[in-house]
Structures are given as structure tokens and as C-alpha cells.
Amino acid sequence: MTDGTVIEVQNLVKRYDGTAVVKGVSFSVARGEIFGVLGPNGAGKTTTILMLLGLSTISGGQARVLGHDPEREPLAVKRRVGYLPDQVGFYDNLSAAENLRYTARLIGIERAEREAKIADSLAQVGLSDVANSRVATFSRGMRQRLGLAEILMKDAQIAILDEPTSGLDPQVTVELLEMIRGFKRRGVTVLLSSHLLERVQSVCDRVALFSEGTIVLMGTVPELGRQVLGGGFRVEVEAQGQDLAKNLAAIPGVQKVESPSPTQLLLLADHDVRPEAAAAVVAAGGRLQRLAVAEPSLEAIYTRYFHDHPQESAIHAA
């Protein structure tokens, strides 16, 4: 393991009653990185996370978290790793601060530092006003933020967040993702699982796409885009005119032209062909309305991947 690697997983397997749920996944996460574990529900994301935390036994393979084996040294791992479970729950009869106080004592934070740390972490997630309100009155988003406050209070080196944005409205999601970026700025490594692709795309440095208990794709989003969608650049052209598709296809470097609607054209090219495309439209006497280069979206990568590998999705549907 190199110095920069904080999570190292090799051939990890989890079997329940003989059925493998996680079938030999391998990945590693570098310090300070935001790593996305993506995939449909039931793909083995949460199971993998629980094995990393020592909360579930490992059926095969190896995991190392900050150099510790989560099965043999769970306390060492859990002292340094913060975990926000899917749909995190708190004790409803206690206030936000009381809930954190309980965790702080479980972690073993000294009495002298406890209150300051609780107040500080609540302030960072914007819950200072409701520190003494009972958690029963909290919304879903507030509970998620309280969960993040707990990780902040713990001074965790790694934050493992399971579906942090599921069930939140768009505005709260944006706030939460901003807090996750804040973790990265503090040097905290983040492992993030989600089935909502476009939301996490914006924060993740690297992603691993889970399907059926295996990792089918891994890398940065642009890398995956090239790998799956084939072309380097996707240029969107909106224009009105005659024979535009033919003219655009003639541009050097353009591999393919698609036309989803009469006024929309999609170019796949090996470099940014926007200037040439603009010239071509004008030369053909067309009216150019919009010209843009599209970032490869995870959604598109995902859909295309499962479109190209129908057997796997067929098994999934069954």
C-alpha cells in the first residue's frame, strides 16, 4: 500500500447463505479523494461499506482501511472513520446536542473538549439554532446534516456516506453536496454511495459503477465517458437549414452525426469542433441557434453501458 492510499480493497466477497452479494470487488481510494460508489439498489454498495466498517463479516478477499483490517481491528477503524448510514436515525426523544453528546462519549472525547466540539460541529452544518430541539421535530435534511455533524465532531479521516442525498429536495441536496466538498477541503477522504447519478457526478473525483455485486466500470467521469460513449467530444448544434447534417459530417474529425429532432444535431468528434461546426452551418446558409460541447453525463454512461451489456441488466430485471 502506498502512503496516499487510505482504503484498499482486494477481491472482496460477501455471501449470505451461499449466495454471493458482493462478488470480488477491488478498488482503492487515495487520501483526500471523493470516491463515488454508484449503482442500482441491491448492487452490493451498502454491503461493501458495512464490510469496510467491520459491521459485517467478510466472506472472502481483503480490505484495509487506514492500514487496519476492519474485521480484526474494528475499533481502530471505527475510531478514524465516520459513517452516515442510509436514512440515518437519531434518538427522537433527545435533542440534537444530546444525541451528539451520547456519540461523543461513545467515541471517548474528553469531557473538557466535548461541549465545544458539539457546538462547533453543529454550527458547521447550520444546526446551531435547533441544538436543543428534539430530533423528533427534524426534517430528513436536518437529520442528514446532524449525521454530518457527528462525523465532523469525530474528526474522522474518512467519511463514508451511504446515499446521503436520497429523499432530499433539490435545494437541500445542493447544500449537502457543498458540505461534502467541505470535507474534501479539510483533507477528509470521502466515500460516497448513491443511485442518483447526476447529483453525485458533480462532487466525485472518481467513481466505481457497481452492478450485480461487481464493479463494472471505474475511473473519472470523463474517462468513463470516453470508454463507454466512444467519442471524445459531443458537440450539440441547434440550427435551422438545409442539409446541415451532411455538411457537418464532412468536417474533419467528426465521426458521427445524430439528429434527435429536425433542428437538433449531435456531433461525435475526436476534438472540439465547435468553430468548424459554426462555420459549416453558416456556409450552408443555416441559422445557428445554439452550440455547446456536452460533458459526458454519468446518466448517459450508465444507460449506454447497460444498453451495451444487456445480459447483465436482464439478470437484474429477473
Place this chain on the structure above:
Amino acid sequence: MQREGSALNGLGVVALKETSDHLTSVRMRVIECLIIILAFVTVYFAAAQVRDTTPEDPFAFLRLFTNAREDVPLSFLFFLSTFLVPVMAIGLAFDAVNSEHSRRTLSRVLSQPIYRDALLFGKFGAGLFTISVSLVALWLLVIGLGLLILGVPPNAQETARAFIFLLVTIAYAGVWLALALLFSIVFRSAATAALVSFGLWLFLVFLWQFVAQILATVIAPPDPGYTSLGLQTPETVEWQTALARLSPKTLYDEIALALLNPAQRALGPIYLAQLQGAVLGAPLPLGQSLVIAWPQIVGLIAGMIILFTIGYTVFQRQEVRA
């Protein structure tokens, strides 16, 4: 595989939190009311009867626990063993673990640097502590009321017997607590756990003695040689007592009988020959009463430990995720 660190890390924190939850809960208010009513009612009834015989009875104080008015045969002991202790213990523990699942707090708490052992031990300890506090309060209430009504202080032997009786009552509560805790681990729904716990309580407390009777006659049919003389067959009786002792209530009642009634010379069937030379009605010293009840005391504590261990094993193997 050797685990790193102590399994009891965080035990005190969990126990303290659970105790504070118990003590501030509505359930506790209900238990407090029950205790006060029970103490007043049973002592009042028992005292009315005990007062008549106070001068000649050296153990008048202990009668407070066991005696009842003849027209209302509900003694303090009967209430304690049949209703109060089981209901209190089940009420405190039936949702101990499954509520952590349903509130989705389990995985978050277990992702803190503690082992599952600490959580379970903490919950059991807190439950037992809460019940102990209640039972001590009840015990003091009864003794205090007894002092007021009878006007005689208990002698040293009576105090010692009543105190050991209190400890045994706590162990008895531990059995029911471990049982309810086990069901709270096995059943994910608190309602199911409560139903099964209370169902088993009704069965063990009210029905089991009759079932034991029937089973005994099936296993060891009565010998016509005895029945024609109007006697019970020894084998049948032995089987019946052995089976009945599978219920914690039987064990507890027998211990209480030996402790609170110093004249009690044996528990279960004995032959007349064994009583030869015994001065019937003469009280036994405390040590001898303890010897008589010792197997039952050990049985009660063993039952608590076995039930807790089963729950512990199931909990260790359980998946954190539903």
C-alpha cells in the same frame, strides 16, 4: 480470531444512557404507580391478618410478604411473582434492540468505536438496574408500612431473610428481562416481541403447572397400587415437580417459600420416613433455609445467564442492516 481492544468499551456510556431513558419514560411512571398501589393494598390486607397473631409469632414481619386475607387470597408474593416482576421486566426490554433497528440508530451507534457486546450488556444492565431500583423502593415501602402498622421492628433474622428475598426477586426479574431482550433481538417488530413475551409469560405463569401435571401422567402413568390407596404415585409426582420447575415462577415461589417461611423443611415431595424425628413447625436457621432453596436459586440465575447468552449469540451474528 482475537479482537483488538476491550469488548466492554463504552459499556458505561450505553448503560447510563439507557438508564436515563428508562427513568424518564412513561413506562417508569406507570411502574411507580403500580408499586405504590401494590405496596399499600397488599400490606393493608396482610397486616389485618398478621396483627391478630403478632404476639405469639416470632416471624410476624415475614408474614407481611406471604399472608393474605382469607376472603381475598392475593398476597404480596403472589402479586410479585405472577404480575409485577414479569410485566415490569418485559415492559422494559421487549423493544430494547428492535427499536434501535426501527429508529435506524443501530448502524450509526455501532459505527462508533464500541463492540456490540457493550450495547447489549449496557441495555441489560440498565434494565436490571431500573428494576432493582423499583424493587428496592417497593421493599422499603412494604417494610416501612409494616413498621407503622404492626408496631414491631423486624429482628435480625427477619431482616436478613427479607434482604435475600429481595436479591432473589431481582434475579427473577433478570430472567424475564433476559427473555424479553432475547425476543427483542429475534423479532424485528417490537409488537411481535411484546406479544410473544407476554404470551410466554401467560403460558409459564398460569398454564404451565397444569401442563406439567398432564405431561407427568403421560410420562409416568399413576400406579394403580398407589391410586387404589388414595395416594399419589411417587414417580408421577417427581416428574410433575421437575417439569413445573422449568418455569421461573415455580422456582421463585419455592425459594420465597423457603426464605419467608422458616418452618418450611423441604421443597417438593418427601417421604414420611424422611420427616422422622423432625420437630414440625420449628423454624430452621437461615443457613438451612438457604440450603433448601439453593438449587432453585442456582437454577434461576442459570436460566437468566442462558437466556442472555442465547440472545447475545443471536445478536452477534445478526446483520446490522434490516
